[in-house]
Each structure stands twice: as C-alpha cells, then as structure tokens.
Amino acid sequence: MSALVERLLDSGTTVAAVGAGVSGGVLFAFSTFVMRALDRLPAERAIETMQSINREAPNPAFMAVLLGTGGVAAVVGVGALRRLDGAEGRLVVVASALYLASLLVTIAFHIPRNDRLARVATPAADAVEVWHRYASAWTTGNHVRAGLAIAAALLFTVARGLARSG
Numbered sequence: 001m002s003a004l005v006e007r008l009l010d011s012g013t014t015v016a017a018v019g020a021g022v023s024g025g026v027l028f029a030f031s032t033f034v035m036r037a038l039d040r041l042p043a044e045r046a047i048e049t050m051q052s053i054n055r056e057a058p059n060p061a062f063m064a065v066l067l068g069t070g071g072v073a074a075v076v077g078v079g080a081l082r083r084l085d086g087a088e089g090r091l092v093v094v095a096s097a098l099y100l101a102s103l104l105v106t107i108a109f110h111i112p113r114n115d116r117l118a119r120v121a122t123p124a125a126d127a128v129e130v131w132h133r134y135a136s137a138w139t140t141g142n143h144v145r146a147g148l149a150i151a152a153a154l155l156f157t158v159a160r161g162l163a164r165s166g
Contacts, residue, residue: 005079010163012076013092017156019069020099024149026062027102031146035139043131044122050134054114066103073099073152088162095155102148109141 034053038046077096083089117134124130 009076009079010160012072012079013156013160013163016069016073016076016095016099017153017160019065019072020095020102020149020156021153022065023069023099023102024146024153027142027146027149031139031142035135035142039135043127044124046131046135047117047120047124047127048122050114051118051120054118066106070100070103073156086162088159091155091159091162095152095159098148098155099152102145102152105141105145105148110138110145113138113141 038049041049073096077093077100080089080092080096084093113134117130120127120130
C-alpha cells in the first residue's frame with residue numbers, strides 16, 4: 001500500500017475511534033440515566049417525551065457522527081483486510097465490524113420501535129403497558145448497541161496505539 005493510503009487509513013482509524021466513542025457515549029447516557037429518568041414520569045409524559053427525542057435525534061450533527069463513523073469504519077475495515085498479518089489490522093477489522101453491528105441494531109431494532117411509538121396517540125388507555133413494553137426492550141437493545149460502539153472505540157484506539165509503537 002502506498003504511504004499516502006496508509007496515512008489516510010491511519011487517520012481514518014483515529015476518526016472512527018473518536019466517532020465510535022461519541023456515539024457510544026450518547027447511547028451510554030441513554031442506557032444509564034435518560035431512560036431511567038423517563039421511567040419516573042407518568043407513562044403518557046414518558047411516551048410524549050421519547051416521541052420528541054426521537055423526532056430531534058436525526059439531526060445533521062448526530063447523523064453525521066453516527067452514520068459518518070459507519071462510513072469511515074467500513075472504509076478503514078476494508079483497508080485493514082490487507083493487513084491481517086498484524087494485530088493492528090485484525091483489531092481494525094473487528095472494531096469496524098462491531099461499530100457496523102451497532103448501526104445494524106439501530107436500523108433493525110430501534111428505528112422500527114421508535115416508528116411504532118411515534119404512532120401512539122396520547123392520552124392512551126394502555127399508556128402504562130405501551131411505555132413499559134417499549135422502554136424495556138428499547139433499553140436492552142440500547143445496552144447492546146452502546147456496548148458495541150464503545151468496544152469499537154476501544155479497539156480502534158488500541159489499533160492506533162499499536163500502529164504508532166510499531
């Protein structure tokens with residue numbers, strides 16, 4: 001690989017580490033206190049608040065970090081396939097797969113649930129049941145995607161450390 005391509009992949013790995021860390025941090029916040037705070041609200045208020053959060057979340061800044069990191073992770077992961085003989089290359093491939101898996105959880109698991117919640121009209125006679133069913137599954141899935149993104153950030157960072165020391 002040319003020196004320029006190597007530098008770009010190394011820089012991309014750093015960008016992926018930061019992006020995965022930021023994404024994982026946002027998701028970690030939801031898992032550790034945002035959802036718990038919403039659970040303390042009356043169910044209808046929790047539903048309305050989460051509906052509002054879900055409308056605001058797909059903003060340009062957050063989507064650039066979330067999806068941009070996915071794009072960078074894919075590129076550096078493919079580039080690292082040429083470096084599987086070293087630990088750095090293997091770590092980047094695994095980190096890329098972990099981050100992309102976190103996006104897959106978002107797309108396949110969270111977005112459909114958020115879309116269903118968006119269709120819930122309040123006041124709703126079954127608001128307590130709707131909220132608890134939504135929040136329980138959503139939070140469990142969020143623990144998974146937060147863990148995947150944070151693990152990806154850690155592995156990208158370790159890979160960069162190996163590259164610098166090698």
